[in-house]
Amino acid sequence: MTVTFESLKRISDKNIVSPKGFTATGIHCGIKHKKKDLAILVSEVPANVAGVFTTNAIKAAPLVLTKQIVKECGKMQAIIVNSGNANACTGTQGYKDAEMMQQLTAEKLGIAKELVGVSSTGVIGEIMKMEPIEKGIAKITPTATLEGAIDFAQAILTTDTVTKNTTYSVEIDGKEIMIAGVAKGSGMIEPNMATMLAYVTTDADVDQQSLQQLLKEVTDVTFNAITVDGDTSTNDTVLVFANGVAGNQTLTPAHPEWDTFKAAFHAVSQDLSKMIAKDGEGATKLIEVKVEGATSDEEARKIAKTVVGSPLVKTAVFGCDANWGRIICAVGYSGATVDPTAVKIQIGTTMVVENGEPVPFSEEDLIVYLKQNEVKVAVALNQGEGQGTAWGCDLTYDYVQINASYRS
Amino acid sequence: MTVTFESLKRISDKNIVSPKGFTATGIHCGIKHKKKDLAILVSEVPANVAGVFTTNAIKAAPLVLTKQIVKECGKMQAIIVNSGNANACTGTQGYKDAEMMQQLTAEKLGIAKELVGVSSTGVIGEIMKMEPIEKGIAKITPTATLEGAIDFAQAILTTDTVTKNTTYSVEIDGKEIMIAGVAKGSGMIEPNMATMLAYVTTDADVDQQSLQQLLKEVTDVTFNAITVDGDTSTNDTVLVFANGVAGNQTLTPAHPEWDTFKAAFHAVSQDLSKMIAKDGEGATKLIEVKVEGATSDEEARKIAKTVVGSPLVKTAVFGCDANWGRIICAVGYSGATVDPTAVKIQIGTTMVVENGEPVPFSEEDLIVYLKQNEVKVAVALNQGEGQGTAWGCDLTYDYVQINASYRS
Structure with missing residues (x-):
């Protein structure tokens, strides 16, 4: 029997670190006045990564850096995210700052910098204040706890009023597979592709090309099907991390349970999309x-x-x-x-x-x-x-x- | 020396009945509670007419009727306009009502109904109340006075806060040619073509095909270059009446002073477009x-x-x-x-x-x-x-x- 995404039930007490092998957290480092503004998500092993990015001709520096990793390497182990400053239209200094964020995070985690992605969201056209970022990365410590997941979800927000999380579980090859997502949205939401930040974690083993193809396909009917104000941002990013820790047979469309994974991934994407639309700036409905x-x-x-x-x-x-x-x-x-x-x-x-x-x-x-x-x-x-x-x-x-x- | 539209000076005390041979007025007939809601513009002789209309697949009944006259006949002598009800999405009854407005106006003026256009603006999807319209047409009496022009400009408004008029004068073949325009805009303004009603009168003699071509060309850089909210209405119409009463040689692009007429027409269209944009719903700037x-x-x-x-x-x-x-x-x-x-x-x-x-x-x-x-x-x-x-x-x-x- 085919599992459809509509038939799946959301697990309300799980989150992005529920899939095995993921840790996360978020802190206040000082880009914003008081609210959390620096977040990190880490996989214990390099994960196959798929991504879709803004179609805006003006792309933020961290997005360009992260897109390149997805395209050229297809693996990522950590993502460092700041809110409060989009690091967009910041010229060569912007690229240097994005690379610095990548470098510092890699050093902190003891991994190759090519395995670290960077996202930024916030005001366009202001040069990053790097001192708080540097201090923040030095002290940020991801954990596999509910608290860590909540802190991550909060630290990526801008004008959002609520955090956005969703998790599903399916069985593949007799193993429990978890798939979870977190997102921020609010303004500049006219995803063509996805005008916001969203991160999906899964402990499934998924072939990278199959994952990229699936992400594109599902994005068309979920993240690309929402709009808040018709403004396509410079920073929109959806990343999916599949670290394979669950130990299933590598998923491709040829796998007999591909449709089950696809349904769970669709459910996560649709949930996050609707949460972003519902929490559009000023929205009541x-x-x-x-x-x-x-x-x-x-x-x-x-x-x-x-x-x-x-x-x-x-x-x-x-x-x-x-x-x-x-x-x-x-x-x-x-x-x-x-x-x-x-x-x-x-x-x-x-x-x-x-x-x-x-x-x-x-x-x-x-x-x-x-x-x-x-x-x-x-x-x-x-x-x-x-x-x-x-x-x-x-x-x-x-x-x-x-x-x-x-x-x- | 070529006359450019930027070099022309608006004549502030003239209006749509200043070109020779035009009369107009507007009254309250009872579609709205209190404000004027029925307007008429008449030329003493059948005028060459050009028109551009909404690109919306859903077109209001009066627009379909008026578009057909422009396309098939190229001449029009009068336009009857109501505000308060768009007569759009009103099915076969809507077409009957638009035809009835045309018929009653033709009878009142003693001209062929094929020379009468109809426009409506207001709420979509409500059947027209025809009794006030009938009584209104029976008593409406256009004049060649400032008062008549003002009343017309007021009666076509919906949520507009100000009337929109502009007039220019140029010399062609040694004759004074007047060209004047009136418009309403406000909401559903994303003209692709022109999302509003605009009427331009001129006493110039202009070849109908040349006029239609000019209207299309100028609309692209004026009416089609404004936006209030991105909503393209079902009723948008721009009509240009050239009645030839000024007695110049028929204008075509081959006429040595075509560019002068074109400049004046461009100036009228740009003025009205900017007035519509400036008076967008709720706008302060x-x-x-x-x-x-x-x-x-x-x-x-x-x-x-x-x-x-x-x-x-x-x-x-x-x-x-x-x-x-x-x-x-x-x-x-x-x-x-x-x-x-x-x-x-x-x-x-x-x-x-x-x-x-x-x-x-x-x-x-x-x-x-x-x-x-x-x-x-x-x-x-x-x-x-x-x-x-x-x-x-x-x-x-x-x-x-x-x-x-x-x-x-």
Whole structure:
């Protein structure tokens, strides 16, 4: 029987150091005023690593460094992450600083620097303060404890209001395989690919090329299907570490239980994506838009993402206004093939549009539905078999407030 | 000597009925609670008409009707416009209602219905209340007065806070030619083409095909270069009426003074575009982004529009935050060809980025500049000769407020 990602149950008391052989922690080193701002994740052995990175032409120095490791070496043993400064648009000094972070971490751990990745998130265009980083790396000590995992999750945050973690367990080759993820999101969220930082750990033994392929495939329907504000950041990174400590047969698509691993990986990615969307800057609600009947899955995702990204839809959801006109309008300008007379739209369980025309419904009932903290919109196009889902959040006063004063 | 659009001076005391042979007015008929909601513009003779319309796959009924006239007949003598209801997604009844508006207006004026266009703007998905429309058309009486022009400009507004008018005069074949425009904008402004209603009147005699070609060309660098929220409406329409009453030789690109007419038309279109951007929903500031050194004019416009449309740039401008990191980030994700190490960015007259790296500047001086109601950003790419400009506005609490409660 095939395991589907929808059938898997999240394990609420596990975290990124639950897969065997991982340690992590986070501390305050002094880039931010008070909050934790330096995090480290380490595998006891070099792990096969896969990564997807921002499509922005302007790429932060640490991202360039980390991307190169994934591409050229395919193995990583540790990642050092700072928040508060993105180390982006910082020129040659920025590269030197990223390399210094890598070097210091490698020395601290006694491993080759080619096995250390670097991520940064925060303000763009400010030269890194390296003194606190140096002191921080000297004292940071990762552990395989819940506390370590929580500290890591906190230290990578910027304007996020909550930490984002998820863990699943599956059996492969008779061994328990754990797969866990941690992420930060909040602003500049228009992942094409993934506009945020996310790290997935697993003790499974997974072939590096198969892992990279799987990450790309799953990213398209998870991290790439969320949007907060349409701004694609300079620093977005998803990294997956598979250290093989569980002792299964190396996973590739040819392995009989590949689909089981894939399902668990999909579940982790989707959970983190929805958590990021829900915790978008200033957001009060998660919005899910599901499109079916499009000419292709790609077109369905395009429509879903256009609707969930529309500022007018986002403000209407914030205002609990069942303004389906803005939904159908966004369907129309998505650029996908649409027959206006065939469109059906459902908000929650209430049908509001059929054959492109309004159907009577109770505004009162829909207001009650829209007051919940998760709002689902379903769009049916009757054009083909394509389907896709995207996640986003409402647009609120707080989004404006947060971003009108981010640096001050 | 060639007349350029930049060299022309706006005539502040003229309006859409200043070109000879035009009359207009606007009244309250009862679609809105109190404000004017029905407008009419009439030419004493059938005018050559050119039009550009929304690219949204979902098109409002009146737009479909009006587009057909432009395409099949190329002449129009009157346009009837209502605000408060967009007559979009209203099915077959919507088409019947648009045709009824056309029919009633034609009867009232004693002209063929094929010479009457119809526009609607407002809420999507509500069936038109036709009784107030019928009564309104029966009593509406256009005049060639300033009052008539003002009433027209007011009656087409939705959430706009100000009317939008501009007029220029040029001499062609020794005759004075007037060209005037009126527009409404505010929300759902992501014109690709033009996300709003705009009407341009001129007493020039202009060949219809030449006029249509000119409109398309100028729309690309004016109406299509503005954005408020990225939502492309179902109803966007720009119509140009050239009634030939001035008595010049028919203008085509072969006419020796074609460039003079083109300059005046460009000036009208750019004025209206900037007015729409500046009066975007909730906006406190006009933002102008000028890009040069791109690989093509098209790429330059794409970058300019991406920057001016970025919610993070828009909120930073609202907050008077010289956050150039968000500007360079938007340049990077615009999809255009960018060499990160060659980018220069100027805010007002202050250089903030050179060779993709921060340059020291006075934050205090820039805050003073950002407090003005027009903010200019210049981006130089050093990649080629392409240049382009886009206009938008800041993203404010009021935008959220207006759109979280639009229908209620």
